[in-house]
Amino acid sequence: MKLYHIRNLWGMLQTTKISEKVSCCGNKQRFSSSLLSGDIGRFIVENTEIVGEDSLTPEIKLRLLTAKCRFWHANPVLWPLPDPYWAIYWPGGQALARYLLNNPGVAKGKRVLDLGSGCGASAIAASLCGASHVVANDIDNVSAIATIINCELNGIGPVECLSDNMIGSQPKHYDLILLGDMFYDEALADGLHRWLDSCINAHGTTVLIGDPGRASFEEHDIKRLLQQIAEFELPKSVQMENYGLTCSTVWRYQPKLSTI
């Protein structure tokens, strides 16, 4: 089973209003043609809300898409950017960030990679814990801009944002790799599993995975090699937004590897 595609999630959450659909339609061309890279930051600021209280990490503020934002109520086809995974704080990332903030020694002084960083919350948590260097990697360029905006919101300097696909690349030296809600697609999960092995083999990297128990994760081969290190009950609003998932768990991946 796949992660509920964000448009489905979006669709479930929306109360579509015909009048707003019609008024948005006239603006589609204008949105699309005006969104050159320099404008994306402004677009994010104008079309998201600053939230925090309703997540597992109320101390981290994020710009997310909420019911107060105009696109929440608009037809999703009017959204002028790639699907905004970065505009949702996923339950796996929430658990990871909560775990780091509860245990600051895990990231303190470490070189940290948040892979599939979305809104950047796990990277921000690592930075708040005193990581020596933090990289937020997401193949969606817009995520990088959202992450920089969210860093500023939380009073920290921008983390390094990379948009290349690192999975399968030569492993670089990170002490800690964070993966929030990244096992939603079988091919992605398989590639990640192989690449994580190469990172651990090359650099002894610690790998932490946050996941709310999605079937695609539970059924993956990597699952039986994981050690549970924390579990958090999700806030009621997060449960409702995520089709009734109730908890999110942090796992450590520490396989006994020989040589690859």
Ligand SMILES: C[S@@+](CC[C@H](N)C(=O)[O-])C[C@H]1O[C@@H](n2cnc3c(N)ncnc32)[C@H](O)[C@@H]1O
């Ligand atoms: C479900 S979201 C999770 C975001 C964030 N980790 C969280 O928990 O809030 C998955 C993210 O992974 C990103 N992604 C998908 N494939 C990727 C890849 N090969 N490398 C880096 N990021 C990827 C998507 O763009 C998306 O932002």
